[in-house]
Amino acid sequence: MDDPVLLTGAGGAVGAAILEGLEDAYEWKLMFHSPPAEEPDHEYLIGDVSSEGDVAAAMDGVGAVIHLAGDPRPEAPWDSVLTNNIDGTQKMYEAAIDEGVEKFVFASSNHAVGAFETDERTPEMYRPDDQYRLDGSELPRPGNLYGVSKATGEVLGRYYHDQHGLSVCNIRIGNLTRGHPPIDYERGQAMWLSYRDCAHIHDCALQADYEYEIVYGISDNDRKYYSIERAKEVLGYEPMDNSAHFEGEERVAEPDA
Numbered sequence: 001m002d003d004p005v006l007l008t009g010a011g012g013a014v015g016a017a018i019l020e021g022l023e024d025a026y027e028w029k030l031m032f033h034s035p036p037a038e039e040p041d042h043e044y045l046i047g048d049v050s051s052e053g054d055v056a057a058a059m060d061g062v063g064a065v066i067h068l069a070g071d072p073r074p075e076a077p078w079d080s081v082l083t084n085n086i087d088g089t090q091k092m093y094e095a096a097i098d099e100g101v102e103k104f105v106f107a108s109s110n111h112a113v114g115a116f117e118t119d120e121r122t123p124e125m126y127r128p129d130d131q132y133r134l135d136g137s138e139l140p141r142p143g144n145l146y147g148v149s150k151a152t153g154e155v156l157g158r159y160y161h162d163q164h165g166l167s168v169c170n171i172r173i174g175n176l177t178r179g180h181p182p183i184d185y186e187r188g189q190a191m192w193l194s195y196r197d198c199a200h201i202h203d204c205a206l207q208a209d210y211e212y213e214i215v216y217g218i219s220d221n222d223r224k225y226y227s228i229e230r231a232k233e234v235l236g237y238e239p240m241d242n243s244a245h246f247e248g249e250e251r252v253a254e255p256d257a
């Protein structure tokens with residue numbers, strides 16, 4: 001990727017994981033919602049993804065996009081997800097088409113399919129011996145309006161890919177936590193995404209060749225109900241981490257060589 005990569009939501013947790021892992025791998029153009037506490041080492045701008053003018057300025061001169069900006073709260077109200085997540089993502093796609101961007105990586109979420117976790121399936125589906133898997137080919141099944149907004153972002157990508165040909169990768173991110181998996185939270189351990197695996201899967205999504213993809217962004221956890229086979233096959237994703245390698249905050253096993 002020779003042209004700069006636009007990273008929206010650069011000031012957030014996922015943005016931090018990506019920048020920590022891939023700081024020198026790309027020429028970054030960062031978009032923040034409010035001024036960052038420290039002066040970034042990369043080109044940046046302040047803007048709102050629901051503003052056509054801000055988005056056009058952000059997109060100017062970039063060859064690829066990682067779109068993270070939005071309201072990440074599972075309990076977010078409709079007004080917020082409508083503006084920040086749905087309208088913001090549609091404006092990002094329009095501007096990407098106008099700019100001739102090649103690749104668009106969208107931060108989707110486990111909550112786009114949260115309602116597959118029925119009373120009958122849980123908590124067994126969170127456990128290592130359970131064989132239930134979602135693989136990205138299933139229809140969205142959100143359990144909240146935030147999940148609806150993420151499913152809508154995926155469908156917007158489908159539309160802009162089919163009509164305009166840009167490559168789109170939707171990463172249904174699990175639960176990103178720094179340093180160790182969530183503690184005393186089986187669901188979170190089953191969908192843990194470590195910081196370095198987060199950076200790696202986004203790197204893969206910038207490098208690989210594909211048309212339109214939906215993949216799960218989790219580490220290679222023994223507990224899992226999301227298949228990572230599609231991410232491995234299409235993107236070349238090779239996760240390093242596994243929530244089973246931790247007891248609480250402490251790492252008790254190393255990744256397989």
Ligand SMILES: NC(=O)C1=CN([C@@H]2O[C@H](COP(=O)(O)OP(=O)(O)OC[C@H]3O[C@@H](n4cnc5c(N)ncnc54)[C@H](O)[C@@H]3O)[C@@H](O)[C@H]2O)C=CC1
Nearest residue numbers: 009012013014033048049068069070072107109173175176
């Ligand atoms: N952290 C996680 O485990 C997961 C995150 N995601 C998704 O990844 C993305 C990033 O999430 P996090 O970094 O955790 O959230 P975060 O809240 O730490 O970062 C989101 C960033 O987007 C910015 N933002 C919000 N609305 C904006 C707008 N209208 N215009 C411009 N910027 C705006 C915020 O200022 C913030 O810096 C979100 O889209 C979220 O839905 C999906 C699944 C799991």
Ligand SMILES: O=C1O[C@H](COP(=O)(O)O)[C@@H](O)[C@H](O)[C@H]1O
Nearest residue numbers: 072073074109110111174175188
């Ligand atoms: O999409 C997201 O998912 C993670 C995990 O969901 P949770 O309901 O198990 O906490 C969430 O932490 C994050 O805020 C959200 O953006």
